[in-house]
Amino acid sequence: MKLTFLGTGTSQGVPVIGCQCAVCRSDDPRDRRLRTSAMVEWRGVRLVIDAGPDFRYQLLREGVSRVDGILLTHFHKDHIGGLDDVRALNFVDYPRAVRPVDLYATRHTLAVVRKDYDYAFVADRYRGVPEIRLHEIDQQIPFRIGEVEIVPIAGRHSDRFEVTGYRIGSLAYLTDFKQIDEAELAKLEGVELLVVNALRFAPHDSHWCVEEALEVIRRVRPQRAFLTHMSHEIGRYAETNEQLPEGVELAYDGLVVGYH
Secondary structure (H helix, E strand, C coil): CEEEEEECECCCCECCCCCCCCCCCCCCHHHCECECEEEEEECCEEEEECCCCCHHHHHHHHCCCCCCEEECCCCCHHHHCCHHHHHHHHCCCCCCCCCCEEEEECHHHHHHHHHHCHHHCCCCCCCCCCCEEEEECCCCCCEEECCEEEEEEEEECCCCCEEEEEEECCEEEECCCCECCHHHHHCCCCCCEEEEECCCCCCCCCCCCHHHHHHHHHHHCCCEEEEECECHHHCCHHHHHHHCCCCEEECCCCCEEECC
8 A cells, every 4th residue: 555645735835925934945845845635556546635726736746647536525725626637637548538537525525516616517518628426425434446445534624614534444544624523533443554634833723733633643543643734834844853753754745655
């Protein structure tokens, strides 16, 4: 099984437009963070989690020409803003075949996708629109893509917004979480590799801060954990990573982690 971090930044990305802080001016490539997304490859299945505004560049960087499914965590633009670019995946095999892309999300998230990309779902579509097949998931019911079982993890981004994490085998990926119930935390028992969001060190209204993320990691007790969805306020990679407990690391764009 292989996990690739396509992006590890928050909604603005890092560097932030117009910012002159030390992180945004850093020449360490680990401090340059596209919007948060990940790719999981297991049992012949390639899955992408979220497709934000940097989706096109992320797939080009990793040389991706096939995706077996896109899992959406929620409907905010930094997580769905690149869906139009699935058009390129549709036509990789053209003219022999047009390959639709399968999209998995909760009912509310799919409703926003239909609204934002209405031209892809109307009866009289123009040539070249994205070919997307929508699959509604229930946060309490596991589902399969090929030989891979996926367990949704329900959470709250804030009191206003739901968010969905995913467990795939011994990996669990949670981003944009602020709240998680005990029953959902129990779904993470036995996870060996845990990815959780940590926006910054200071508390935030709708994202876990570093200490909140570390508390979740302590409770799950994975063999290895990574922090993602980080703002420039997290500090420079080289300095902040040294402050983290053993077994916990900052993720960075392009990082590839192999596990069983």
